[in-house]
Amino acid sequence: xxxxARLAVEAARRAGADHAEARVTTDxxxxxxxxxxxxxxxxxxxxxxxxxxxxxxxRWGFAATARxxxxxxxxxxxxxxxxxxxxxxxxxxxxxxxPVEPAQARWETPIVExxxxxxxxxxxxxxxxxTHRARGVAGVTYAxxxxxxxxxxxxxxxxxxxxxxxxxxxxxGGLQATAVGDEDVQRRSFPDSFxxxxxxxxxxxxxxxxxxxxxxxxxxxxxxxxxxxxxxxxVTTLVLDANQMELQIHESIGHAIELDRxxxxxxxxxxxxxxxxxxxxxxxxxxxxxxxxxxxxxxxxLGTFGFDDEGVPAQRVPIIEDGVxxxxxxxxxxxxxxxxxxxxxxxxxxxxxxxxxxxxxxxIEPREGTLAEIIGDTEDGMYLSTNTxxxxxxxxxxxxxxxxxxxxxxxxxxxxxxxxxxxxxxTPEFWGSLDAVAGRxxxxxxxxxxxxxxxxxxxxxxxxxxxxxRFRGVQVGVRAS
Amino acid sequence: MTGPxxxxxxxxxxxxxxELAGVDGVEVLFVHEWGGLTRFANSEIHQSTASEDTGLxxxxxxxxxxxxxxxxxxxxxxxxxxxxSARELASVSGPDPLWPGLAPAADYPRLDRYDEATAGxxxxxxxxxxxxxxxxxxxxxxxxxxxxxxxxEVGIANTEGQLCWGPWTQASLTTVVSGPDGxxxxxxxxxxxxxxxxxxxxxxxxxxxxxxxxxxxxxxPGVYPxxxxxxxxATLVGFLAWIGFAGRDYIEGRSCxxxxxxxxxAAPSVSIRDDVTDPAMIGVGFDFEGTPKRRLDLxxxxxxxDAVYDRRTAxxxxxxxxxxxxxxxxxxxxxxxxxxxCMDPGEASFEEMIAATDRGLLVTRxxxxxxxxxxxxxxxxxxxxxxxxxxxxxxxxxxxNLRFTQSTIEALSSVTAIGRxxxxxxxxxxxxxxxxxxxxxxxxxxxASDH
Numbered sequence: 001x002x003x004x005a006r007l008a009v010e011a012a013r014r015a016g017a018d019h020a021e022a023r024v025t026t027d028x029x030x031x032x033x034x035x036x037x038x039x040x041x042x043x044x045x046x047x048x049x050x051x052x053x054x055x056x057x058x059r060w061g062f063a064a065t066a067r068x069x070x071x072x073x074x075x076x077x078x079x080x081x082x083x084x085x086x087x088x089x090x091x092x093x094x095x096x097x098x099p100v101e102p103a104q105a106r107w108e109t110p111i112v113e114x115x116x117x118x119x120x121x122x123x124x125x126x127x128x129x130x131t132h133r134a135r136g137v138a139g140v141t142y143a144x145x146x147x148x149x150x151x152x153x154x155x156x157x158x159x160x161x162x163x164x165x166x167x168x169x170x171x172x173g174g175l176q177a178t179a180v181g182d183e184d185v186q187r188r189s190f191p192d193s194f195x196x197x198x199x200x201x202x203x204x205x206x207x208x209x210x211x212x213x214x215x216x217x218x219x220x221x222x223x224x225x226x227x228x229x230x231x232x233x234x235v236t237t238l239v240l241d242a243n244q245m246e247l248q249i250h251e252s253i254g255h256a257i258e259l260d261r262x263x264x265x266x267x268x269x270x271x272x273x274x275x276x277x278x279x280x281x282x283x284x285x286x287x288x289x290x291x292x293x294x295x296x297x298x299x300x301x302l303g304t305f306g307f308d309d310e311g312v313p314a315q316r317v318p319i320i321e322d323g324v325x326x327x328x329x330x331x332x333x334x335x336x337x338x339x340x341x342x343x344x345x346x347x348x349x350x351x352x353x354x355x356x357x358x359x360x361x362x363x364i365e366p367r368e369g370t371l372a373e374i375i376g377d378t379e380d381g382m383y384l385s386t387n388t389x390x391x392x393x394x395x396x397x398x399x400x401x402x403x404x405x406x407x408x409x410x411x412x413x414x415x416x417x418x419x420x421x422x423x424x425x426x427t428p429e430f431w432g433s434l435d436a437v438a439g440r441x442x443x444x445x446x447x448x449x450x451x452x453x454x455x456x457x458x459x460x461x462x463x464x465x466x467x468x469x470r471f472r473g474v475q476v477g478v479r480a481s
Numbered sequence: 482m483t484g485p486x487x488x489x490x491x492x493x494x495x496x497x498x499x500e501l502a503g504v505d506g507v508e509v510l511f512v513h514e515w516g517g518l519t520r521f522a523n524s525e526i527h528q529s530t531a532s533e534d535t536g537l538x539x540x541x542x543x544x545x546x547x548x549x550x551x552x553x554x555x556x557x558x559x560x561x562x563x564x565x566s567a568r569e570l571a572s573v574s575g576p577d578p579l580w581p582g583l584a585p586a587a588d589y590p591r592l593d594r595y596d597e598a599t600a601g602x603x604x605x606x607x608x609x610x611x612x613x614x615x616x617x618x619x620x621x622x623x624x625x626x627x628x629x630x631x632x633x634e635v636g637i638a639n640t641e642g643q644l645c646w647g648p649w650t651q652a653s654l655t656t657v658v659s660g661p662d663g664x665x666x667x668x669x670x671x672x673x674x675x676x677x678x679x680x681x682x683x684x685x686x687x688x689x690x691x692x693x694x695x696x697x698x699x700x701x702p703g704v705y706p707x708x709x710x711x712x713x714x715a716t717l718v719g720f721l722a723w724i725g726f727a728g729r730d731y732i733e734g735r736s737c738x739x740x741x742x743x744x745x746x747a748a749p750s751v752s753i754r755d756d757v758t759d760p761a762m763i764g765v766g767f768d769f770e771g772t773p774k775r776r777l778d779l780x781x782x783x784x785x786x787d788a789v790y791d792r793r794t795a796x797x798x799x800x801x802x803x804x805x806x807x808x809x810x811x812x813x814x815x816x817x818x819x820x821x822x823c824m825d826p827g828e829a830s831f832e833e834m835i836a837a838t839d840r841g842l843l844v845t846r847x848x849x850x851x852x853x854x855x856x857x858x859x860x861x862x863x864x865x866x867x868x869x870x871x872x873x874x875x876x877x878x879x880x881x882n883l884r885f886t887q888s889t890i891e892a893l894s895s896v897t898a899i900g901r902x903x904x905x906x907x908x909x910x911x912x913x914x915x916x917x918x919x920x921x922x923x924x925x926x927x928x929a930s931d932h
Contacts, residue, residue, distance in 0.1 A: 031812075033812070033814045034575070035814070037575075038575065038576065038577060038578055038579075039546070039547070039574050039575040039576060039577045040577070040812065040814035041547075041549065041811070041812020041813065041814050042547075042548055042549065042570050042574050042812065043548070043549035043550065043551065043570075043811070043812050044549075044550050044551070044566065044570065045550070045551035045552070046550075046551070046552050046553070046554075047534070047536070047551075047552070047553045048553060048554070049534065049553065051532075059526070060527065060528060060529065061529060061604075062528070062529065062530040062531070063530065063531040063532065064530070064531070064532040064533070064534075065532070065533050065534075066533065066534045066535060066553045066555075067533075079531055079604075080531075082603075082604055082605070083517070083529045083530070083531060083604040084529075086519070086526070086529065086603075086604035086605045086607070086608040087519075087525075087526035087527075087529055087604075087608060089526065089605070089608035089609060089611070089612045090521070090524065090525055090526050090608070090611065090612050090615060091525070092523075092524075092525030092526070092527075093525075119573070120570065120573045120574070121573045124573070124574065124575055128575065141733075141734075142733075144814070178735075180733060180734045180735060183856065184856055185734065185735045185855065185856060263522075263523075264522050264523050264623070264625060264659075265522045265523075265527055265528070265625075266522075267522055267625040267657055267659065268522070268625035268626040268627065268655060268656060268657040269627070270849070270909075271848065271849075271865070274931075352532045352534060353530070353532075354528060354530055388852075389851040389852050389853065389861075390851055391849050391850060391851040391861050391862050391863070391884075392849060392863075393848060393849070393863040393865070393882055393884070393930045394848050394849070394863065394865045394866075394882075395930065395931070395932055397930045397931055397932070398863060398882075398884050398928055398929065398930040398931075400853075400861050400884060400886070400927075400928070402851075402852070402853055420853075420854055422853060424884070424927070424928055426930070426931070454528075455518060455520055455528075455627040455629070456518055456530065456532075456629070478853070478861070478886050478927050478928075479886065480853065480854070480857060480859040480886050480887055480888045480891070480925055481888070481891075481925070
């Protein structure tokens with residue numbers, strides 16, 4: 001396949017490209033859904049094609065095709081060049097790429113057990129048992145178990161001489177128990193909502209999830225939630241579980257620090273960012289406890305790889321240090337605009353899309369103590385776990401999140417259970433109120449395999465290393481009436 | 482640029498899968514998609530793409546055991562290999578007691594939604610249109626957006642003898658124009674034909690709104706009367722597709738309409754249907770299982786009638802009429818979904834709706850909404866790209882963006898006027914719907930942003 005990528009690069013150069021990159025990619029997936037020991041669906045997908053990106057006259061062009069014969073590859077390369085030339089219809093600065101040493105390398109996700117080789121019957125049996133256990137709890141209406149596996153093989157070549165072959169393998173699974181009442185529906189998920197906990201890993205990750213062991217607990221909690229009172233509306237101390245910190249960081253930090261958003265390149269679709277290029281090194285993002293890294297080398301993260309889709313090596317870079325913004329997520333095109341080199345975050349959703357700045361693994365650095373110690377140290381507040389919904393404005397300022405469950409914290413102990421909790425805030429004030437982050441013991445790498453961005457819309461697979469944390473003076477319990 | 486592969490070529494490839502031996506049913510879903518998108522920001526073209534893909538999704542049944550394999554190897558060999566692989570999956574899969582079998586042979590509406598000019602539009606033409614739009618920006622204003630032209634052909638063939646095929650095109654130009662003093666303005670056009678896109682008019686409309694939206698003042702959150710432009714209405718209607726009309730949620734008691742068939746759930750002026758046959762709509766006359774699509778009334782004069790169904794949920798609901806033609810590509814545990822929602826227009830002009838508002842807010846569109854409580858139909862989201870204070874029946878000054886947290890049913894129950902013109906409007910998470918402007922008596926804004 002590397003030969004096809006090289007052919008595409010050569011064809012683009014012959015068509016007039018000043019710079020050319022080609023990625024041949026094969027994506028394979030397997031998804032299994034079981035509800036109450038009954039099959040809801042099993043499917044496998046495979047998609048192969050080549051995406052060709054060129055610079056001609058300082059402008060980008062991108063074209064992609066599933067047809068890999070020589071004639072179609074050459075036609076697609078020429079189309080990419082004509083698209084780049086068409087972009088000159090409007091005046092603008094020529095694209096200037098940050099330098100990168102062309103790599104000739106191979107990289108693959110380290111895995112113990114190939115998830116695509118594990119017998120399907122074994123996977124189904126796991127979900128049958130887990131849903132049986134959860135459904136066995138009196139009051140549970142149904143239980144649903146899911147497993148998802150993803151593999152991307154890519155072959156990247158560039159006119160600078162790069163030749164990179166990568167194989168990324170990811171596995172995930174989850175369990176949900178749902179209790180339907182006369183006037184409400186409650187759900188508990190384990191280990192995470194939206195089809196569970198995903199990592200760059202083999203089937204060994206699924207074996208460690210404990211779906212069967214936790215099934216009865218989440219079943220009980222779903223039923224208890226149905227009888228629990230609504231989360232009251234109040235301003236209080238908020239403790240977030242790690243699986244909600246995942247979404248909090250994703251939406252109010254991860255997207256805001258994408259330099260293409262900062263520069264207005266995503267404005268008309270998912271919006272921009274409240275950050276400005278001149279904020280680097282100056283802007284206080286949160287309390288001094290807040291330290292955030294972008295780490296594409298993090299073991300197990302969905303945003304872990306050897307090289308990004310511009311051929312830039314994976315890196316670990318600080319984003320926020322002692323609460324101050326020190327870096328953006330950058331690409332070869334955007335990094336020079338802020339006087340830096342690319343930190344390797346340009347990734348594409350398969351062969352049919354051009355690379356965009358995407359989160360790698362955007363993680364809050366652990367501090368000290370455990371979740372239990374944070375709760376034990378809280379006089380009065382709310383503890384919320386497991387995301388149900390997210391919403392944030394087009395500058396990444398005003399947000400509102402919903403969670404599956406809340407418990408009142410009184411004098412250091414979890415007391416009353418509440419259903420339908422949510423909370424709202426504004427990004428700088430919220431992170432400014434951070435006053436505790438748990439330590440390494442409770443720090444978990446979660447995956448978000450459904451991050452949307454770009455036009456045409458792309459789905460990104462990103463990771464977050466997160467720990468439970470505490471915030472002061474937060475509005476919880478937003479109601480429609 | 483390419484063109485349709487055609488019904489005959491699709492059938493020849495599909496037959497290689499349908500011939501699979503030793504199974505109880507085979508279905509082949511074919512989607513061929515091609516087109517280009519010219520994206521612009523800061524009044525420059527910065528990302529432009531073109532792509533083509535041809536996908537096959539083969540579903541095989543062995544009794545009530547079902548397997549699905551998708552591939553983009555479009556050839557008889559690729560189809561046969563996918564079918565064999567799907568048979569293997571089915572053979573080790575567990576039973577699905579709700580398996581309804583494949584769609585029977587039935588005629589379906591042939592819709593004329595394919596436009597050669599749109600399917601064949603090239604990057605030069607798209608760039609010229611974007612330049613025309615950008616040229617309407619005043620000095621110091623910047624335009625961002627995307628101009629997409631694409632074509633899709635969809636086919637379904639199964640061993641029950643059903644064979645459906647149809648192409649459609651879409652041309653959409655969306656822009657946000659930003660001024661130097663914090664004002665943004667939005668405009669879009671979505672339709673089947675590129676000839677209907679007027680870039681200059683869209684640029685003018687967005688720039689005019691950005692001019693008027695400059696220096697927005699803060700406003701206290703609270704309950705206000707609102708006038709929603711069609712793009713904002715599309716968010717309310719789009720979310721009802723998910724939390725209201727989806728058949729599986731409905732029959733399992735998880736929909737805001739569960740148990741409410743025949744009940745008044747909106748103002749008598751509100752009627753919503755799913756109707757791909759509406760001339761303004763885009764798509765084909767069958768769903769992804771091969772069930773014909775027809776106009777389906779969902780809310781008529783404020784009364785909820787029924788949800789949408791695919792074959793599986795129709796069986797789950799013991800629905801004698803079967804699927805309503807809202808199946809998605811298999812497997813689909815989430816169940817059916819309406820993709821072509823239309824709200825009936827009313828009689829009011831936009832100016833009359835403003836004039837009838839004493840003190841309230843004009844909302845251009847919402848941003849990144851999501852569900853707060855599905856049973857209450859409560860959703861939350863932000864305003865963006867032009868929010869204005871209305872006083873004394875006139876649009877006064879721009880205001881900063883607000884967060885709403887609002888029951889959709891309650892909002893639709895307090896509709897006081899409906900615009901007389903329905904427009905195809907996009908929504909961030911959902912397909913475009915054909916909707917008018919709405920005047921709503923009480924709409925709850927629960928928070929505010931800084932811009």
